[in-house]
Amino acid sequence: MPDASAPLDLLLLPTWLVPVEPAGVVLKDHGLGIRDGRIALIAPRATALKHAAKEVRELPDMLLSPGLINAHGHAAMTLFRGLADDLPLMTWLEQHIWPAEARWVDEAFVRDGTELAIAEQLKGGITCFSDMYFFPEVASEVIHASGIRAQISVPVLDFPIPGARDADEALRKGLHLFDDLRQHPRLSVAFGPHAPYTVSDDKLENIRMLAEELDAGIHMHVHETAFEVQQSLAQWGERPLTRLARLGLLGPRFQAVHMTQISDDDLALLIESNSSVIHCPQSNLKLACGFCPVEWLWQAGVNVAIGTDGAASNNSLDLLNETRTAALLAKATAGSATALDAHRALRLATLNGARALGLEAHTGSLEVGKMADLLAFDLSGLGLQPVYDPVSQLIYAGSREAIKHVWVGGKQLLDNRQLTRLDEERLLATARQWGERIAAR
Known part of the structure; x- marks a missing residue:
């Protein structure tokens, strides 16, 4: 069992947090803590800040939700x-x-x-x-x-x-x-x-x-x-x-x-x-x-x-x-x-x-104990104002270009729109090479 008294690896402080379960809930000014790749804490901002964390990250004007699942x-x-x-x-x-x-x-x-x-x-x-x-x-x-x-x-x-x-x-x-x-x-x-x-x-x-x-x-x-x-x-x-x-x-x-x-x-x-x-x-x-x-x-x-x-x-x-x-x-x-x-x-x-996919015990919602599979969506853009319901803005007005950060199992794979493990320029060059070969036949 993980040590609940150990410092959090990461504390995220978004403006809005949408856990998905329970349904229809939007938490404002809450924090989410990650330890050993899992969600270890969801609490109001003031309470969350009382917990020791190796890293604290402010996410102003951002909605934190479970990562999307392409089934x-x-x-x-x-x-x-x-x-x-x-x-x-x-x-x-x-x-x-x-x-x-x-x-x-x-x-x-x-x-x-x-x-x-x-x-x-x-x-x-x-x-x-x-x-x-x-x-x-x-x-x-x-x-x-x-x-x-x-x-x-x-x-x-x-x-x-x-x-x-x-x-x-x-x-x-x-x-x-x-x-x-x-x-x-x-x-x-x-x-x-x-x-x-x-x-x-x-x-x-x-x-x-x-x-x-x-x-x-x-x-x-x-x-x-x-x-x-x-x-x-x-x-x-x-x-x-x-x-x-x-x-x-x-x-x-x-x-x-x-x-x-x-x-x-x-x-x-x-x-x-x-x-x-x-x-x-x-x-x-x-x-x-x-x-x-x-x-x-x-x-x-x-x-x-x-x-x-x-x-x-x-x-x-x-x-x-x-x-x-x-x-x-x-x-x-x-x-x-x-x-x-x-x-x-x-x-x-x-x-x-x-x-x-048989993974509901591990991912798909923001609940303590589940894997920290998360996305942070920036709602500060001109075309997203004003924000009455952040989930409505996400679904009806949002674009994937406003997705700033992505974590899987607590590991950040997208940081401010930059892929952390994959070389985007190399992928673009490879894709173009395939396109030229296929189009030429």
């Missing part, structure tokens, strides 16, 4: 950003993205693309993300070195993919990675069957068995388009979610990404199984996939988190902007201005994401 993405696809825009999903995948992946994706591509994605995410206040892409063992090395927190979802498809000749090889490598990272303080491993239409029943049953045995998450694109549902009805005589339920995949570990097509029966399955839904509004809008009914799900008690999807279909990894889109879209689809208010939108991007 779905394909990190290395930053190198395909803008490659094939304004196309329907299956045309985009089959005629452009899959051929490009076959041509370009190797270990170097994944290493460079993942590092670029991590840098972009840290500068946008993201302290944890879920990655579902090829060569996951390479991505894990980059993530480990960067200091960020992540869930690595091992991709499984019925056909050969970069780094695995078939689903069996992908699973074998995934199990090896799971064993390697079992005790890692920041990385966890989940199974990532791509989608119901790319993974057969026998492979899905194998994944279910392994996930149960290892208590691992299952991260999967589900009900992304109406065509996917129609195709499943024609092939299997049942909707994709019904098929997954029949195979035993649904449950608290299951992370259903997209879910733009939800019937009453689908909702009942989500509620009964306690599965999570990962909402990716901007990718769904750009690919004209449909609308996830977030308010309906929320009111029914379904845990809804948020993700950016990959930069090839978004085209940014800006979770703050994504969250604003989610809030506005929820109001339009529900026909109610009260749907997904600003405080609930922030919860979508923090604690709900942690719950979806």
